[in-house]
Amino acid sequence: xxxxxxxxxxxxxxxxxxxELRCNYSYGATPxxxxxxxxxxxxxxxxxxxxxxxxxxxxxxxxxxxFKRSQSSFNLRKPSVHWSDAAEYFCAVGSGDxxxxxxxxxxxxxxxxx
Amino acid sequence: ExxxxxxxxxxxxxxxxxxxxxxxxxxxxxxxxxYRQILxxxxxxLVSFYNNEISEKSEIFDDQFSVERPDGxxxxxxxxxxxxxxxxxxxxxxxxxxxxxxxxxxxxxxxRLTVL
Numbered sequence: 001x002x003x004x005x006x007x008x009x010x011x012x013x014x015x016x017x018x019x020e021l022r023c024n025y026s027y028g029a030t031p032x033x034x035x036x037x038x039x040x041x042x043x044x045x046x047x048x049x050x051x052x053x054x055x056x057x058x059x060x061x062x063x064x065x066x067f068k069r070s071q072s073s074f075n076l077r078k079p080s081v082h083w084s085d086a087a088e089y090f091c092a093v094g095s096g097d098x099x100x101x102x103x104x105x106x107x108x109x110x111x112x113x114x
Numbered sequence: 115e116x117x118x119x120x121x122x123x124x125x126x127x128x129x130x131x132x133x134x135x136x137x138x139x140x141x142x143x144x145x146x147x148x149y150r151q152i153l154x155x156x157x158x159x160l161v162s163f164y165n166n167e168i169s170e171k172s173e174i175f176d177d178q179f180s181v182e183r184p185d186g187x188x189x190x191x192x193x194x195x196x197x198x199x200x201x202x203x204x205x206x207x208x209x210x211x212x213x214x215x216x217x218x219x220x221x222x223x224x225x226r227l228t229v230l
Contacts, residue, residue: 036221042223042224043205043221043222043223043224044157044205044221045221046218046220046221049218090156090157092157100162100170101147101159101162101170101172102149102157102159102219103159104156104157104158105156106155106156107156
């Protein structure tokens with residue numbers, strides 16, 4: 001069965017510092033991978049996705065993620081965080097069917113300090 | 115830019131009452147989903163719907179839950195007799211079929227359901 005693990009429940013980072021959020025997945029085939037962001041009281045916004053091809057994917061708001069098959073990871077990075085990046089971040093994996101359900105990780109809460 | 119909308123944004127109900135959560139998916143999308151997020155927990159899949167029938171459902175989606183596409187635009191989730199543990203944020207999502215690619219799911223802003 002597929003699963004998604006986000007090892008870090010909570011991360012505090014200074015504004016302007018770099019950020020890396022970890023995501024590990026378990027899936028038999030090449031997964032469809034996603035990162036979503038949820039600001040307080042808001043819905044889920046897609047930051048970026050990986051389907052195939054180039055393993056380094058660029059997303060919105062200056063985020064990028066790298067798919068590493070050997071490590072079963074899809075870590076999210078941003079070189080310099082802004083106060084507005086404070087939010088909860090969810091990694092998700094899609095099932096083998098192209099229209100299938102998403103399975104989400106538990107989320108990582110990011111706090112940005114001045 | 116087209117978006118998924120959900121109404122109401124917040125619903126408060128008494129335990130045992132029926133609630134209907136409404137969603138308007140993006141107009142050319144064909145696949146529809148409901149997810150829920152209990153406060154402080156992960157987002158969980160409930161059900162997917164295509165061609166007027168359920169494609170897949172999770173173990174959470176028991177006989178108390180039902181979905182319907184009553185017309186060409188709305189997609190509803192009904193909870194027949196709400197329980198305290200149904201209190202959660204409910205997200206609707208929709209996707210369009212794409213060739214040789216994954217159907218990206220677009221999420222609505224959610225309906226916060228509070229069962230008292």
